[in-house]
Amino acid sequence: MRFRHWALLGILLLLIFSFSATGENASGQSAQLDDARSKLVQAFVLVQQADLHGASPAQISLLASNLNLALYYEENATQLFAKNVTASNIYASKSVELSNATSFQAQSIASTARTQSFFGQVAAYSLAIAAGFGSALLVLEVHRLNDLFRKMKLRRMRLD
Amino acid sequence: MQRRVAVLLLLFSSFSLVYSSIAYYSLIRPPAQEFMGWGVFSASGSLSNYFSGVGANVTVGETLNWHFAVTNQMGSIQYVQVVYRLGNGTSVNPNATVPGSTVPQLGNSSIFIPNAQTALVNFTWVITSRNPAGGMVFINMTINGQKFSPSVGAVAGQRFRFFFELWTYDVASNSFQYGYKGQNSRVGVPLQVWFNSL
Numbered sequence: 196m197r198f199r200h201w202a203l204l205g206i207l208l209l210l211i212f213s214f215s216a217t218g219e220n221a222s223g224q225s226a227q228l229d230d231a232r233s234k235l236v237q238a239f240v241l242v243q244q245a246d247l248h249g250a251s252p253a254q255i256s257l258l259a260s261n262l263n264l265a266l267y268y269e270e271n272a273t274q275l276f277a278k279n280v281t282a283s284n285i286y287a288s289k290s291v292e293l294s295n296a297t298s299f300q301a302q303s304i305a306s307t308a309r310t311q312s313f314f315g316q317v318a319a320y321s322l323a324i325a326a327g328f329g330s331a332l333l334v335l336e337v338h339r340l341n342d343l344f345r346k347m348k349l350r351r352m353r354l355d
Numbered sequence: 356m357q358r359r360v361a362v363l364l365l366l367f368s369s370f371s372l373v374y375s376s377i378a379y380y381s382l383i384r385p386p387a388q389e390f391m392g393w394g395v396f397s398a399s400g401s402l403s404n405y406f407s408g409v410g411a412n413v414t415v416g417e418t419l420n421w422h423f424a425v426t427n428q429m430g431s432i433q434y435v436q437v438v439y440r441l442g443n444g445t446s447v448n449p450n451a452t453v454p455g456s457t458v459p460q461l462g463n464s465s466i467f468i469p470n471a472q473t474a475l476v477n478f479t480w481v482i483t484s485r486n487p488a489g490g491m492v493f494i495n496m497t498i499n500g501q502k503f504s505p506s507v508g509a510v511a512g513q514r515f516r517f518f519f520e521l522w523t524y525d526v527a528s529n530s531f532q533y534g535y536k537g538q539n540s541r542v543g544v545p546l547q548v549w550f551n552s553l
Contacts, residue, residue, distance in 0.1 A: 242432055246470065322378070331363055331370050335362060
């Protein structure tokens with residue numbers, strides 16, 4: 196009786212081990228493919244953030260080209276998965292590599308865009324305040340300028 | 356003297372307010388209607404003449420080179436997916452809010468499109484064989500190099516139709532969602548092309 200229990204437990208453990216050792220998840224997809232997909236989405240989110248933070252259209256176009264290439268690799272990996280797992284894994288890792296590089300570039304571009312935007316705002320509002328002060332001063336002291344012009348005119352008349 | 360300082364402060368704050376408003380409006384993005392536009396184009400690059408033969412008849416082995424032109428005006432880069440389904444005359448149409456989920460999906464093509472750009476997505480298809488069964492005709496086809504055997508048939512091979520749907524990646528739900536994000540709700544823009552299999 197006790198032997199039967201141990202045998203059942205052994206079979207159960209063997210089954211669990213064999214399922215986990217295949218390297219595939221329940222949907223029949225490899226971990227590499229799942230990783231490629233999640234890294235691609237992660238890169239897209241970071242590129243979109245860089246775009247919303249004010250990165251230039253040229254920079255975003257370049258990042259979009261990288262994303263499309265990473266997507267092409269990921270699609271190849273998916274198509275090859277049923278026929279050639281090794282080739283599929285090669286494409287999946289290429290996609291992951293490119294997605295990671297794109298994420299890194301996007302973060303750097305977003306940071307630069309944020310800094311530029313901040314300094315742009317500081318410059319614009321500083322200029323607005325300086326112009327405000329200058330305008331107030333001009334309105335308040337406009338009579339002195341009038342006096343100055345009048346004096347200059349008189350001096351010219353005397354010289355003539 | 357105190358009065359002069361008070362006037363100076365009043366003028367300074369008034370002018371600063373005006374100039375700061377100008378600075379604010381020059382810095383913010385101008386408001387714009389966000390949308391995505393797309394169309395299915397024939398081999399000649401037009402929105403017509405999809406079929407080389409008579410009417411909308413497609414013969415077995417005839418390759419049709421179509422493409423989608425998708426324009427992104429959403430204000431930022433978008434991850435777009437074109438979903439294609441094969442239906443017949445009685446299939447329920449996708450509309451502005453609901454995709455044609457009652458019709459099985461054949462496949463999809465995805466692409467990243469930067470803002471204010473138009474991307475082209477190829478759609479090359481061919482009917483590889485016809486299987487008549489009880490008055491209905493079922494077709495086998497190849498789309499962009501991939502083989503499909505749709506479960507939908509059409510009476511005598513007449514009035515098949517492709518449904519094309521635009522899906523966009525929604526970061527919040529971490530999945531593709533039907534249509535694009537409008538002002539208040541998602542906006543679906545389905546397309547369809549009828550054809551007969553001869």
